[in-house]
Amino acid sequence: MTEQYIAAIDQGTTSSRCIVFDHSGSIVSMDQKEHEQIFPKPGWVEHDAAEIWTNVQEVVKGAIEKGNLSKDQIKAIGITNQRETTLVWDKETGEPVHNAIVWQDTRTDKLCQELGSNVGQERFREKVGLPLATYFAGPKIRWLLDNVEGLRERAERGEVLFGTMDSWVIWNLTGGTHVIDVTNASRTMLMNLRTLAWDESILDAMKIPAAMLPEIRSSAEVYGNAVGYLEGVPVASALGDQQAALFGQTCFNVGEAKSTYGTGTFLLLNTGTEPVVSKKGLLTTVGYKIGDQPAAYALEGSIAVTGSLVQWLRDNLGLIKAAPEVEDLANTVDDNGGCYVVPAFSGLFAPHWRSDARGVIAGLTRYINKGHIARATLEATSWQTREVVDAMDSDSGVPLTELKVDGGMTANNMLMQHLSDVLNVPVVRPVVAETTCLGAAYAAGLATGYWSDIPSLRANWQKDAEWTPDMDSELRDREYAGWNKAVQRTLGWVDQD
Numbered sequence: 500m501t502e503q504y505i506a507a508i509d510q511g512t513t514s515s516r517c518i519v520f521d522h523s524g525s526i527v528s529m530d531q532k533e534h535e536q537i538f539p540k541p542g543w544v545e546h547d548a549a550e551i552w553t554n555v556q557e558v559v560k561g562a563i564e565k566g567n568l569s570k571d572q573i574k575a576i577g578i579t580n581q582r583e584t585t586l587v588w589d590k591e592t593g594e595p596v597h598n599a600i601v602w603q604d605t606r607t608d609k610l611c612q613e614l615g616s617n618v619g620q621e622r623f624r625e626k627v628g629l630p631l632a633t634y635f636a637g638p639k640i641r642w643l644l645d646n647v648e649g650l651r652e653r654a655e656r657g658e659v660l661f662g663t664m665d666s667w668v669i670w671n672l673t674g675g676t677h678v679i680d681v682t683n684a685s686r687t688m689l690m691n692l693r694t695l696a697w698d699e700s701i702l703d704a705m706k707i708p709a710a711m712l713p714e715i716r717s718s719a720e721v722y723g724n725a726v727g728y729l730e731g732v733p734v735a736s737a738l739g740d741q742q743a744a745l746f747g748q749t750c751f752n753v754g755e756a757k758s759t760y761g762t763g764t765f766l767l768l769n770t771g772t773e774p775v776v777s778k779k780g781l782l783t784t785v786g787y788k789i790g791d792q793p794a795a796y797a798l799e800g801s802i803a804v805t806g807s808l809v810q811w812l813r814d815n816l817g818l819i820k821a822a823p824e825v826e827d828l829a830n831t832v833d834d835n836g837g838c839y840v841v842p843a844f845s846g847l848f849a850p851h852w853r854s855d856a857r858g859v860i861a862g863l864t865r866y867i868n869k870g871h872i873a874r875a876t877l878e879a880t881s882w883q884t885r886e887v888v889d890a891m892d893s894d895s896g897v898p899l900t901e902l903k904v905d906g907g908m909t910a911n912n913m914l915m916q917h918l919s920d921v922l923n924v925p926v927v928r929p930v931v932a933e934t935t936c937l938g939a940a941y942a943a944g945l946a947t948g949y950w951s952d953i954p955s956l957r958a959n960w961q962k963d964a965e966w967t968p969d970m971d972s973e974l975r976d977r978e979y980a981g982w983n984k985a986v987q988r989t990l991g992w993v994d995q996d
Contacts, residue, residue, distance in 0.1 A: 503574040505944045506562065506729075507936040508555055510580040510664045511740065512601065512762045515554045517562035518936040519573070522949070524959035526933065528568070530561030537598060542605035542845065545598035548586050551664070552671050560728055570729055575721075576672070577736035577943030579743035579935050580664035582686045585639035587650065587661050587711070593671070596659060597647050600639045603763075603803060605845050607638035608854050614638065614705065620852060623701055627688050628774055628783025630852050633845070634801065636663060637688035641705050657710040663687070665737040666713050672734050673723035679713040680737035681794060685785040690715065692774045692783060695794060717788040718742070719942035736942035738787060740935045741765040745797060746787050747938030748903045748929065749957045756891070756899060759935065760908035763848075764802040764880060766887050768895060769795060779890035780850030789945060798894055800849040800887025804842035804858075805880040806908050811842070812876055818869050826911050829877055831870035835978075837862040839882075839985035840875040847989065850890040857992040861985035880908065881918045882982040888922055901925050905934040912966075920970035921979065930961040 504519050504527055516531035532554040537545040563570065583602035588595045600606070611631045615622050620630040629635055640661055644651045653659045662670065663683045669676055684690040684697075689707065691698040697712055716722060721733045738746060741759055745767045748757040758766040767786065774783045774796040786797035804811075806822075813819045819828060839861045846854035860872065892898050901924055908914060909928045919926040931937055944950040 501569075501572055503949065504566075504568065504572055505575055505577065505940040505949055506559065506573050507577045507579065507939040507943070508559065508668060509740065509936045509939070510551060510555060510578070510668055512581045512584075512603075515551055515558055516936070517555075517558040518933055518940070519562050519566050519568065520937060520940045524931055524937055524941070524956070526931065528562050528566030530558040530565060532558050540606075544601040544604040546584065546601055548588070548595045548599045548667055551599075552667070555668060556728065570732070573729060573732050574949050575733045575735040575943040575947040576725065576729060577939035578665050578668050578734070579738050579740050579939035580668065580683070582663060582683055582739035582741065583634055583636050583639075584664050585636045585643070585661070586664070586667050587640070587643050587654075587659050588667070590658055590660050596650060597643055599664070600643070602634055603845050604639070605633045605854060607633045607642050610638050610642060611854070623688055625776065626691050626698055626701065628685070628692050628776060629688050631688070632852055633854055634848065635686055635688045637701070637705050637707065640707050644707065654708045654711045659711055660713065661711045662713055665739070669722055669734055669737060672725050672729070674726040676723040677713045678716045678722050680718045680739075681715055681788045682718055682739040682742040682785045683737065684715045686739060692785070692796070695785070695788075717790055719787075719789045719946040721946055733943075733947055735946040736939050738939055738942060741767055741799065742785070742787055742797070743936070743938035743942075744905055744934045745769065745938065746941055747934030747936070748905065749960045750903065751795075751953055751957070754895070754897050755903075757903040757905065757934070758884060760805055760880065760904060760906035762805070762807045764805040764884060766800040766884065766891065767797045768891050769797055770895065771795065775894060777890070777894045779893050780852055781887070781890050781894055782849065787942070789942070798891055800891060802883045802887065803845050803848045805883065806906070808840070808842040808876055808879060812873065818873065823910070825873050825877060826913050828870055828873035829913055832868070832874055835875045835878055836867050836871040837864065837981070838867050838871045838875045839982055840872065840879045841985050841989050842879055843989040847986070849887055851986070853990055855991055855993040856989040859985060859988045861988050862981070877911065877914045878917055880914060881921045882979065884918060885921045885979065899924055901927060903927050903929065905929065905932050915964075915966045916969070919966040919968050921975060923968045923975065925968075926966045927962055928964045930963040932963070
């Protein structure tokens with residue numbers, strides 16, 4: 500019999516890619532293509548969903564061709580995606596009614612304040628595990644209904660469909676199946692965490708017609724078969740990108756955690772089959788749901804800007820020509836020189852949730868040069884992670900003993916060592932660092948019998964590198980205090996009028 504493989508589509512914030520995996524979880528082939536970032540106004544971030552679907556088709560074909568594979572060798576296809584990014588499209592034509600509104604977008608700030616009424620950010624947290632914030636999809640849907648002419652009436656007539664990017668890709672891949680996986684649904688602010696169903700009272704409060712919403716399904720099941728290039732191949736999983744990384748890192752036990760370092764950074768801790776509502780500014784989310792099994796929940800710390808801060812250093816300031824150069828530039832100095840960069844470009848996410856914050860470079864003196872700024876840029880990722888880990892330790896009552904890491908920034912050795920130093924725990928990177936795609940592949944493989952069970956996935960995990968703490972505790976505390984002072988300088992920049 501011809502050898503079979505699993506293909507995973509990762510529809511990300513800056514690019515779409517497809518990776519083909521073999522039975523050992525190793526990468527066979529990959530293709531990737533960036534899409535345009537659209538900034539119509541300050542704080543607004545959009546994507547052209549039609550461009551994204553074109554790119555998805557190209558990278559799927561490209562990955563299969565680069566692996567010298569035939570389509571018949573693809574056992575199943577899984578999907579992972581940038582979460583919260585919100586799209587509405589015409590049910591008949593498939594044409595988007597507006598650009599997708601990206602998770603980073605802050606246009607719903609005033610709307611979120613209005614929805615908070617006299618209760619504030621916590622209005623829906625008990626049901627959905629999330630604060631009222633611009634990050635999530637529900638307010639973005641409401642903004643589209645209020646601002647695209649005639650859209651509300653069309654939505655009430657069932658003529659348009661809402662979806663996050665997993666929904667959009669599945670709808671196009673299968674020729675019209677309108678579903679959303681439970682992990683992505685848990686990021687809309689519209690799904691009740693305990694019933695795993697759309698919450699009618701919240702839909703009423705946000706004035707969102709139920710007719711436009713997709714059917715909520717598990718993360719690992721066959722949603723339908725592909726049409727077009729991959730005709731007949733089962734589309735068998737969907738997970739939001741951070742939950743997919745949790746799955747790919749095989750964090751299946753309570754207390755296991757991973758952190759993904761990409762455009763933003765997202766730390767997830769498996770809390771088991773009961774949701775833990777955070778008291779420290781973290782998000783409660785669905786980690787994954789395999790078929791008919793109970794859902795596994797997670798606590799999440801979401802950091803908006805980490806890898807994109809290095810891109811800003813490259814594209815906006817011109818201090819480097821390529822992202823990997825930041826490590827060399829940072830190595831030209833011994834420390835940050837007392838300089839801190841707090842990248843609150845879209846406000847502060849976990850654990851602060853302050854939409855009025857904006858970025859600062861603090862501690863500037865004539866001594867500071869571009870090497871110090873590069874170093875402070877990298878260190879910002881570590882300090883933001885430290886804030887989240889402190890909150891997670893408090894909420895869960897289980898101190899972190901090790902952090903599994905993945906994503907593009909883990910190639911930066913200076914950053915990984917600094918991360919271990921400020922957390923004071925080992926930081927471990929797996930052999931297959933593309934754990935987001937791997938998680939989607941694993942879920943699709945479980946749904947179609949390619950992998951038999953969870954233990955067979957654990958057996959695939961292998962350590963590639965490990966960093967251990969090597970920082971004096973007094974220095975750690977002093978530097979963290981400096982970071983916290985810099986964070987305070989970001990607050991209250993945007994007037995809430």
